[in-house]
Amino acid sequence: MTATCSVPLIMPRRGRGLALLCVLAGLSCSAILIIWYGMNSDRDYIHPVLTQLLPAGHCACQTSTTFQCSTCLACPEATLQKPSSLSNWQWDYPRDASNEALQQSQCRVAFPGLFEDVVRAERHWLGQGRIAMEDLDEIHLEQGMVRAFISRGYLHVVAARAKGDDHRRKIMGVLGSIHRALAADQDRSLRKDMEFVFSVEDKVEDVTSPDMPVWVFARTPLEQGVWLMPDFSFWAWDNPKNYIGPYDQVVEHIQQLDIPWDEKKPQLVWRGKPSFAPKLRRALIEAARDKPWGDVKQVEWSTGKNVLKMEDHCRYMFIAHVEGRSYSASLKYRQACNSVIVAHKLQYIQHHHYLLVASGPNQNYVEVERDFSDLEEKIQPLLQDTESARRIARNSAQTFRERYLTPAAEACYWRSLFDGYSNVWNASATQRINQDGKQRGLRYESFILLESSMMYEFQADQLQFGP
Template sequence: MIAPSDSSPACQKGPEDYSLPFSREMTANHYNFPLIRSRRGRGLSLLCVIACLSCSLILAIWYGMNSDRDYIHPVLTQLIPAGHCACQTSTTFQCSTCLSCPEPSISQPSSPSGLQQSWKWDYPRDAPNEALEHSQCQAAFPGLFEDIARGQRHWLSNGRIASEDLDAIHLQQGMVRASITRGYLHVMAARAKNEDHRRKILGVLGSIHRALAADRDRASRRDIEFVFSVEDKVEDVTSPDRPVWVFARTPLEQGVWLMPDFSFWAWDNPNNYIGPFDQVVDRIQQLDIPWDNKKPQLVWRGKPSFAPKLRRALIEAARDKPWGDVKQVEWSTGANVLKMEDHCHYMFIAHVEGRSYSASLKYRQACNSVIVAHKLQYIQHHHYLLVASGPNQNYVEVERDFSDLSEKIEPLVRDTEAARRIAQNSARTFRERYLTPAAEACYWRSLFDGYGNVWNSSGVAPWAEKRTKSQGLRYESFILLESSHMYEFRADAFHSGSG
């Protein structure tokens, strides 16, 4: 029995002082009051404990996702949700069109001597040539245009693309509406959130203009109108069934078209200067060292918080391994920062996706080193040439949680000749062919052609209510605008004097 408290009437009077004897009901009610209060107190205490534990768990997960410290407890790593890497799907590429086929050659017009000439890809001669003819592009880069062919098939089976489809796309910040008219690039609308957006937009426009300027047949090129985005993910700006040109897509995002990312033109922002991609490749080749002088280790530098689930899995898989040189970067102090070309001094370079795709893959492929990448979720335009096994293997693929990293790396550390073959395949495939300025220009023109084949325009001036508005501002004039005018640009308002 629970004793009554000092403040209860029973402490002031005994039961015999009441004029009526205690009934069973009165006794039960009397003694249940403190019991109810006790149960309520325990319930509130339990709720407080649950709330504290929940808050602690939320704070711990937030810390794990946003911290760039080298070490957090493995249990916390397991609790981190997928976050930016919103699913565990991935795509493995095995291009069938094809790295294993005999290298094709094509006939060129007769020489002055009257002899027919044959043309084959020659890296030193042709890599910087942005003016290769269509037949040369097809012969030099089999497999590079796979995603363009996929986009054509998708839109041929979905009614082609018309101006009305572009009208239905709400231009978000980081998007541009443009056209190619009589071989010239025009900008009709552009939206940029900040200076980083503006620079990326200019990078894409510059690449398009460069590919057009080198086109011998630009005057006869079909007019097209298009929308592109410089955001990392399709879902940041539009739905995946819209015909938007993007840097990367997932396998399920079928409506969009892949284009080369902005950094092929140049990567430059206030906190990071890398420069034009081909300039970086030249610097890497000049500073690279012989294979036998490379460190037989796996190198990676980056911010874990960009993709904590993936990147912390890599950090933990390589921790305390003699072959591991995997570290987080402290940009505020400069700790662990490694120049792009210094990555090439290692035999193995890890690649991890970030918020979506990671533009750094092509810089790593510029090294004569083995690229080690988890199964990729995002597709870029040159990913179809990634080969994970066989005689043409050009990278090492591991699981997304890096659970098999050791079993994939350690045999190659012991047999560096096997690793050398993979590295050489990578350099020949990407650095010396599919990531050259010539390949980029060929891809852009193939994109113009493939998109043009499903562009169902009525042939009147693009982007116009009742088709009366301007075709847009020529690229050459657009890049001369003040930066502030590029953030929210509309050609129709500009030409009316209010832009």
């Protein structure tokens, strides 16, 4: 009796256990699918509860960067140590903006604060015992990376790896910018030889360790070993679906079409894909939803819905800026407008971010929390006092459009990067010939003539040189 009675008592418990496991598995799968949908959907609306459940993803939402620039915008130029030959020289936007051949001393006078990250990286590597060839040899070239050297003032490509045409175009943009800065250098022939590695990927962690001396477009405050360089789109941004062109050409076009302040819409505009950074971007969408001052919408590139040309953003008094997978190259395009930039606390640093000023007489943008919880309280006073908003917008245009994002400033930054890096480059000379007697690098002028397919996995010492 005991044995026969035990069967019906045990079997239901097993059945209940299996059923519970099935229910838990089903709930887990449903939760995963719902969160996946929330992270990858570009729908205008998903329930706020789901928005709260979304993980931070690529954005560490509790971290941000506060810039304390030692050669700040508040410091008048008169306090700078000017060489006697430059005692009467001052930056003049119409005259100097496109002058890529400014002397080093002129660069220092024209762009105080622009070279902060070069100084930081140089100090870091002085403390690390400088950079040797062995340090570069330890860097594995991932896709989107290039190894190159400058010798006798000329750029040579040692190796390059590109995953498709997007990488290749970005690599060509960086190499073109380096060549342009060298070609305009009045002391080109006196420049020290040096070798370096750069990456065109969005994030340092995509390709290498933050301790490696790689040149990158953006970094977080903890990524101390890397060196910041201007991003590829200063040369030009172009792909089959979206032609933008050289940055200075975009600025010229925007200036021609920009409208007077009093004619701008008293609204905050933003267009983008929420799925690029769902936690951040959906927070902006919800903070501005149904607000009379908000014109914040997701775009559908496949249909063209809600797409807004860059110059049309300038028709608004306020333009929102949100980081994407990492940094967002679109900030400088927004800064080309005579409008107020509204940005959350930034996690990623680009080379010109040190010039961002969030308060005081030189304020040139409005900073809000990363979850946009204070967006309305920051916008409303400026809607009521549009003269204050006009001052911030004008400061932004004068600081970035008319000074620190000009072709002259970009060339000055590149040469400052060359100088700072070469000061900690520990090799006495860059090898032009390897141990097998083959040339290690291909001159830039020859590299750009290669077939695109040859650039995807390029190794200079595998080429046949000579007639």
